[in-house]
Amino acid sequence: MTNNKFKIIEKESVAVKFVGDSGDGMQLTGTLFSDASALKGNDLATFPDFPAEIRAPHNTVAGVSGFQVHIGKEIRTIGDKCDVLVAMNPASLKANLKWASIGSTIIVDADAFVDKAIEKAGYVCNPLEDGCLSGYNIIPAPISSSAKRVGAECGLDMKAAERTKNMFALGIVAFIFDRDIETLAKLINAKFKKKPEIAKANTEVLKAGYIYAESIEAIHSRFHVATADLPKGKYRNIAGNTATAWGLLAAAERSKRPLFLGSYPITPATDILVELAKHKSLNAKVMQCEDEIAGICSSIGAAFAGSLAVTTTSGPGLSLKSEAIGLAVMTELPVVIVDVQRAGPSTGMPTKSEQADLYQALFGRNGECSCIVLAATSPGDCFISAYMAAKLAMEHMSPVILLSDGYIGQGSELFRIPKVADLPSITPPVAQPNEADFAPYRRDEKLVRRWALPGTEGLRHRIGGLEKTDGKGEVSTDPLNHEKMVKYRHEKVMRVADEIPEQEVIGEKEGDLLVVSWGGTYGQTLVAVKNLQKQGKKISLAHFKYIMPLPKNTNEIFKQFKKIVVCELNCGQFADYLRMTYPDYAYLKYNKVQGLPFTTEELTEKFNQLTEEK
Amino acid sequence: MSYETIERSRTALTKEDFASDQMVKWCPGCGSHAILAALENVFPKIGYRKENFCLVSGIGCASRFPYYVNTYGFHGIHGRANPIATGIRVSNGQLSVWVISGDGDSMAIGGNHFIHAIRRNIDLNILLFNNQIYGLTKGQYSPTTPFGSKTKTSPQGTIEEPFMPGELVLGARGTFFARVVDNNLRLMQDVMLEAAKHNGTSVVEFLQNCIIFNDQTHASITNKDTASDKQLILRDGEPMVFGKNKDKGIILGERGLEVVTIGENGVREEDILIHDMYQQDAGLHLMLAKMSLPDYPIALGVIRSATAPTYDQLLEDQIHEAQRTSKIRNVDELLNSGDTWTI
Numbered sequence: 036m037t038n039n040k041f042k043i044i045e046k047e048s049v050a051v052k053f054v055g056d057s058g059d060g061m062q063l064t065g066t067l068f069s070d071a072s073a074l075k076g077n078d079l080a081t082f083p084d085f086p087a088e089i090r091a092p093h094n095t096v097a098g099v100s101g102f103q104v105h106i107g108k109e110i111r112t113i114g115d116k117c118d119v120l121v122a123m124n125p126a127s128l129k130a131n132l133k134w135a136s137i138g139s140t141i142i143v144d145a146d147a148f149v150d151k152a153i154e155k156a157g158y159v160c161n162p163l164e165d166g167c168l169s170g171y172n173i174i175p176a177p178i179s180s181s182a183k184r185v186g187a188e189c190g191l192d193m194k195a196a197e198r199t200k201n202m203f204a205l206g207i208v209a210f211i212f213d214r215d216i217e218t219l220a221k222l223i224n225a226k227f228k229k230k231p232e233i234a235k236a237n238t239e240v241l242k243a244g245y246i247y248a249e250s251i252e253a254i255h256s257r258f259h260v261a262t263a264d265l266p267k268g269k270y271r272n273i274a275g276n277t278a279t280a281w282g283l284l285a286a287a288e289r290s291k292r293p294l295f296l297g298s299y300p301i302t303p304a305t306d307i308l309v310e311l312a313k314h315k316s317l318n319a320k321v322m323q324c325e326d327e328i329a330g331i332c333s334s335i336g337a338a339f340a341g342s343l344a345v346t347t348t349s350g351p352g353l354s355l356k357s358e359a360i361g362l363a364v365m366t367e368l369p370v371v372i373v374d375v376q377r378a379g380p381s382t383g384m385p386t387k388s389e390q391a392d393l394y395q396a397l398f399g400r401n402g403e404c405s406c407i408v409l410a411a412t413s414p415g416d417c418f419i420s421a422y423m424a425a426k427l428a429m430e431h432m433s434p435v436i437l438l439s440d441g442y443i444g445q446g447s448e449l450f451r452i453p454k455v456a457d458l459p460s461i462t463p464p465v466a467q468p469n470e471a472d473f474a475p476y477r478r479d480e481k482l483v484r485r486w487a488l489p490g491t492e493g494l495r496h497r498i499g500g501l502e503k504t505d506g507k508g509e510v511s512t513d514p515l516n517h518e519k520m521v522k523y524r525h526e527k528v529m530r531v532a533d534e535i536p537e538q539e540v541i542g543e544k545e546g547d548l549l550v551v552s553w554g555g556t557y558g559q560t561l562v563a564v565k566n567l568q569k570q571g572k573k574i575s576l577a578h579f580k581y582i583m584p585l586p587k588n589t590n591e592i593f594k595q596f597k598k599i600v601v602c603e604l605n606c607g608q609f610a611d612y613l614r615m616t617y618p619d620y621a622y623l624k625y626n627k628v629q630g631l632p633f634t635t636e637e638l639t640e641k642f643n644q645l646t647e648e649k
Numbered sequence: 650m651s652y653e654t655i656e657r658s659r660t661a662l663t664k665e666d667f668a669s670d671q672m673v674k675w676c677p678g679c680g681s682h683a684i685l686a687a688l689e690n691v692f693p694k695i696g697y698r699k700e701n702f703c704l705v706s707g708i709g710c711a712s713r714f715p716y717y718v719n720t721y722g723f724h725g726i727h728g729r730a731n732p733i734a735t736g737i738r739v740s741n742g743q744l745s746v747w748v749i750s751g752d753g754d755s756m757a758i759g760g761n762h763f764i765h766a767i768r769r770n771i772d773l774n775i776l777l778f779n780n781q782i783y784g785l786t787k788g789q790y791s792p793t794t795p796f797g798s799k800t801k802t803s804p805q806g807t808i809e810e811p812f813m814p815g816e817l818v819l820g821a822r823g824t825f826f827a828r829v830v831d832n833n834l835r836l837m838q839d840v841m842l843e844a845a846k847h848n849g850t851s852v853v854e855f856l857q858n859c860i861i862f863n864d865q866t867h868a869s870i871t872n873k874d875t876a877s878d879k880q881l882i883l884r885d886g887e888p889m890v891f892g893k894n895k896d897k898g899i900i901l902g903e904r905g906l907e908v909v910t911i912g913e914n915g916v917r918e919e920d921i922l923i924h925d926m927y928q929q930d931a932g933l934h935l936m937l938a939k940m941s942l943p944d945y946p947i948a949l950g951v952i953r954s955a956t957a958p959t960y961d962q963l964l965e966d967q968i969h970e971a972q973r974t975s976k977i978r979n980v981d982e983l984l985n986s987g988d989t990w991t992i
Binding site for chain 1 (some may be wrong): 671698699700701703705706715716719720721722723724725726729732733734735736737738739740741743744761762765964967968970971972974975977978979980981983984985987988989990991992
């Protein structure tokens with residue numbers, strides 16, 4: 036259905052945001068649009084924007100639910116601002132106008148802009164009429180009334196018919212972006228497999244929206260979004276928390292150690308617990324515990340018994356687990372602790388993202404208590420990061436803290452499906468029955484002790500939180516032994532640097548400015564750095580995934596740049612850690628602590644300024 | 650079903666098979682010595698391979714226990730023995746897991762874990778050493794210290810009501826509760842064997858003496874000269890009689906349990922309650938667990954041993970069911986499930 040009366044605008048990428056009341060079906064609408072775009076060949080990233088309240092009052096700003104999707108040729112972020120905003124009521128427009136770029140297309144449900152709803156949203160007068168939206172291309176469409184009419188024709192009652200309004204909106208967007216209606220219909224049918232009459236009505240309303248968009252005069256242009264130039268392979272869309280769960284399952288399968296998860300629900304980490312609970316067929320033993328402490332302690336017990344033991348949480352939960360992480364360090368057991376960071380301190384802003392748990396992950400325990408720390412860099416990267424966290428934990432007999440965050444945990448992106456057999460092998464140091472000269476704290480050249488599982492003949496031993504004698508593992512308060520064991524435990528973690536990949540530099544190996552970032556900000560820093568590289572700036576990026584220990588070549592990289600700026604969503608924790616580790620450099624800091632990701636625009640501006648300054 | 654399914658030793662084991670080479674460092678006269686001796690006697694009788702026993706403890710005097718027994722052992726952190734043991738047991742159903750815990754570890758800092766382990770009916774044997782005092786930190790009151798007791802942290806006497814562990818266990822829907830005194834080796838062994846046989850969380854409360862900080866705390870119950878009048882030793886299927894002359898008994902009167910003397914006021918032997926430790930309803934078990942001096946004797950032995958599914962077994966069942974019915978049998982299938990696109 037192409038039509039010559041429309042101007043076609045070529046775009047490398049476009050961000051679309053669907054916003055409405057909590058019950059308006061924005062998540063579904065966004066997901067359908069994402070899937071249809073992926074099928075059309077676009078790269079993509081998505082992010083759901085849930086209200087903090089489960090069911091906030093109808094038509095209020097507090098109750099706005101949103102879903103942003105960024106599609107195009109090469110997508111690394113969800114887009115700073117959206118190019119098309121679909122707002123189903125005045126409150127969602129009010130809450131999201133600041134995220135729409137100037138000149139963007141805003142599709143609103145004109146039927147929802149009635150006096151009461153306008154007032155409830157906090158507008159003094161109707162924003163569609165008072166001229167405040169003159170900088171945008173506003174398309175006020177009769178969304179609710181049209182959906183009601185078409186839905187009723189399909190045999191739905193009025194209430195059910197009105198609920199299809201999101202499909203009318205999707206139909207309009209589908210026209211603007213030339214998404215295939217039949218593809219969308221198939222996706223809708225799959226979604227409502229058990230309710231064919233609902234599927235039918237939704238499809239009809241979708242088509243009505245598409246035809247409406249085609250026939251009105253308000254739409255003058257359509258977008259042609261560049262398709263992805265991705266390596267050949269099989270792809271899927273995956274959310275970070277799902278990828279984390281699957282990475283852990285893959286590690287369990289590959290290492291032949293059964294997965295045990297002890298966890299307590301906490302935003303924004305709960306999805307991992309929910310996802311793993313679905314996969315008992317893969318022998319995942321998932322326990323919803325009575326609290327965070329029981330979550331990690333049951334995992335430590337499971338690790339002792341030979342499981343790939345995992346606990347998942349967010350910042351406040353990591354605080355509660357601190358003492359037990361110390362126990363895992365002392366007993367030298369493999370436990371993966373996933374922290375999906377949120378804005379703190381204390382309860383903070385549970386639904387907002389931050390990177391401020393780094394100090395806690397590195398230092399938040401009593402005694403000299405090092406453990407391995409990794410940070411996942413994007414939704415899809417959560418898969419391999421979780422896999423590597425499990426591998427390092429088991430092969431080095433150490434707890435590993437994997438830092439994710441709310442932004443990448445809940446966000447999704449296109450993910451090239453790997454084969455489990457192609458992933459790095461995992462060989463835990465499991466002791467054999469009646470192993471000669473077995474001693475619980477005897478170490479190999481990597482300083483790793485044996486994993487002697489209860490039930491194995493000839494290996495009975497005791498471990499625990501008290502200091503142990505080197506090798507034999509008896510309780511000891513000997514001063515020199517303690518110092519030796521403290522150093523062993525730390526050195527064991529540092530030797531992990533021999534196993535992890537060298538730090539990669541994106542761009543030239545030397546230059547004016549090295550941008551340093553870590554964890555979930557990868558998409559934004561990468562895009563900003565590439566923008567400036569295209570402009571000829573001597574700028575490169577070192578984005579860290581391995582935090583403790585740092586890759587061995589880190590110092591060598593830092594030497595080659597005139598300036599180093601460390602960007603992070605906190606007040607400078609990684610910068611301080613780098614200064615502590617490699618004190619020879621003047622680390623500039625660029626920080627943001629607003630519960631929001633960086634925008635590529637603000638980063639580009641900052642980096643540009645830093646390269647200009649002498 | 651662990652008692653039936655855990656692999657048994659092919660050779661007869663003895664106490665020596667569990668003896669550790671570590672020096673036992675409890676105070677001379679501490680009740681823990683007797684409990685250790687009872688446990689070393691009973692483990693060979695249980696009959697599992699010695700590698701299938703696993704002892705788990707938290708923090709406190711009692712928590713040194715795993716170092717003194719030659720089995721797999723885990724000395725955890727304060728209050729967390731129960732969740733650590735839970736993780737061990739859920740991971741490996743072939744292990745006989747014994748939690749060694751005290752009234753600080755399981756009643757105070759780990760109280761939450763204690764009730765939830767019981768509620769889930771994880772197949773654990775929890776040995777609760779109740780000396781009504783914090784010994785390792787040298788004499789502060791605990792959650793089971795009697796009201797008004799003067800201790801280092803209550804110089805004018807405690808002003809808080811103590812927990813009765815039996816009430817907590819049954820309040821948390823416990824399936825097994827027993828109580829013993831630390832000077833009755835035979836009873837301790839009998840009860841520990843019953844605990845091992847029970848599928849689910851077995852809690853054994855040891856009325857234990859702390860010779861340094863709370864000496865004689867249970868003397869009114871344990872004193873050998875008066876014990877027969879102060880202790881009602883329950884045995885399944887037998888009448889609840891006690892006393893030097895075996896002439897006292899328990900009946901269920903209109904207002905609850907009553908102590909009667911056989912032959913007085915027309916009370917006959919057949920009026921005395923018969924103990925049914927397997928009874929599902931916990932009402933009578935709770936009444937027995939709550940009996941206290943001076944109006945009643947203290948109930949000892951296995952008070953309750955009711956049958957109920959265990960968490961660990963139900964989880965295994967769910968896994969088998971999922972493996973039987975799920976279309977996803979490995980991670981490759983999982984990765985390729987749902988919407989995918991080939992580029």
